[in-house]
Amino acid sequence: MNVLDLIYPPRCPLCGEILSLREGPVHSNCYKKLSWVQEPLCKRCGKPLTPEAGETRELCMDCLRSRHRHRKSFDQGRAVWLYSGDIQKSVLDYKYKGMKGYTDFYAGAAVQKWGRWIQSKNPQLLIPVPLHARKKRIRGFNQAELLAKAIGRRMKIEVNTDILYRKRWTEPQKAVSGQERRHNLSKSMEIRHLPENLRRVMLIDDIYTTGSTMEACAGILKKNGVEEVDFLTLCIGYGSG
Ligand SMILES: [Zn+2]
Ligand SMILES: [Zn+2]
Numbered sequence: 001m002n003v004l005d006l007i008y009p010p011r012c013p014l015c016g017e018i019l020s021l022r023e024g025p026v027h028s029n030c031y032k033k034l035s036w037v038q039e040p041l042c043k044r045c046g047k048p049l050t051p052e053a054g055e056t057r058e059l060c061m062d063c064l065r066s067r068h069r070h071r072k073s074f075d076q077g078r079a080v081w082l083y084s085g086d087i088q089k090s091v092l093d094y095k096y097k098g099m100k101g102y103t104d105f106y107a108g109a110a111v112q113k114w115g116r117w118i119q120s121k122n123p124q125l126l127i128p129v130p131l132h133a134r135k136k137r138i139r140g141f142n143q144a145e146l147l148a149k150a151i152g153r154r155m156k157i158e159v160n161t162d163i164l165y166r167k168r169w170t171e172p173q174k175a176v177s178g179q180e181r182r183h184n185l186s187k188s189m190e191i192r193h194l195p196e197n198l199r200r201v202m203l204i205d206d207i208y209t210t211g212s213t214m215e216a217c218a219g220i221l222k223k224n225g226v227e228e229v230d231f232l233t234l235c236i237g238y239g240s241g
C-alpha cells in the first residue's frame with residue numbers, strides 16, 4: 001500500500017464505498033450486477049436492439065432515420081455498458097465529483113470488451129470528445145480525455161487533444177428540440193491542428209445517448225477529410241432517444 005492509498009483510499013468504482021485490501025479493485029457483487037452491452041446490437045451505433053419495439057433490422061430507429069438524412073457522420077460505434085443502475089451513478093460521480101480513480105477500471109473494461117474491435121478499426125488516433133474550455137476549468141478535467149489516455153496506453157494508440165475543439169458555451173439543452181440541438185452542436189465544434197494524412201480516428205466519450213454530440217464531432221472531422229470516424233463510449237442509453 002502506498003501513501004496515496006491512505007489519503008485517498010481506493011473506492012469501488014460501482015458503489016463508491018471504500019474498498020478493503022482483500023476486496024481488489026471492485027466489489028465482486030457490484031461487478032456481477034453490471035449490465036454489459038449484448039448482442040443484438042445496432043450495426044452502426046452499437047445500441048442494443050429491442051425487437052419488441054420493432055427494431056428487428058440491423059439498425060436501430062435512430063440510425064435508420066439518420067441514414068435517410070444522408071448526414072455525414074460516424075461510421076460505427078460501440079459501448080461497454082447500458083446506462084442504468086450503479087454504472088450510471090458511477091459515471092456521474094466520475095464526471096461531477098471528480099472520482100478520477102475510476103479511470104483504470106473503466107479503461108480496463110472497455111479494452112476487455114472491445115479491444116479486438118478497436119484493433120480491427122485500426123484508428124491512427126484516439127480523440128476524446130472535447131469539453132468547452134470553461135466547463136473544463138470548472139470541472140478541472142475532461143473525463144473523456146482521461147478515458148482516452150488510459151485506453152490509448154493499453155492499446156498503444158496515440159491520443160490527440162489538439163484537433164477537435166468545442167468553441168462556444170452550450171447551455172444544457174434539454175429544453176430545445178433535437179434538431180435545434182444538433183444544429184447548435186455542429187456549430188460549436190471546430191477543427192484545429194489537423195495532421196496531414198489523417199484517415200481513421202476513434203472518438204472516445206463517457207456516454208452515448210442521442211448521438212448528437214458524436215455526429216457533430218464526426219461531421220466536422222469528415223468535412224475536413226477524415227475518411228473513417230468510429231467511436232467508443234463507456235455507456236449507451238437503451239432504446240431510441
Ligand atoms: Zn461496490
Ligand atoms: Zn443505431
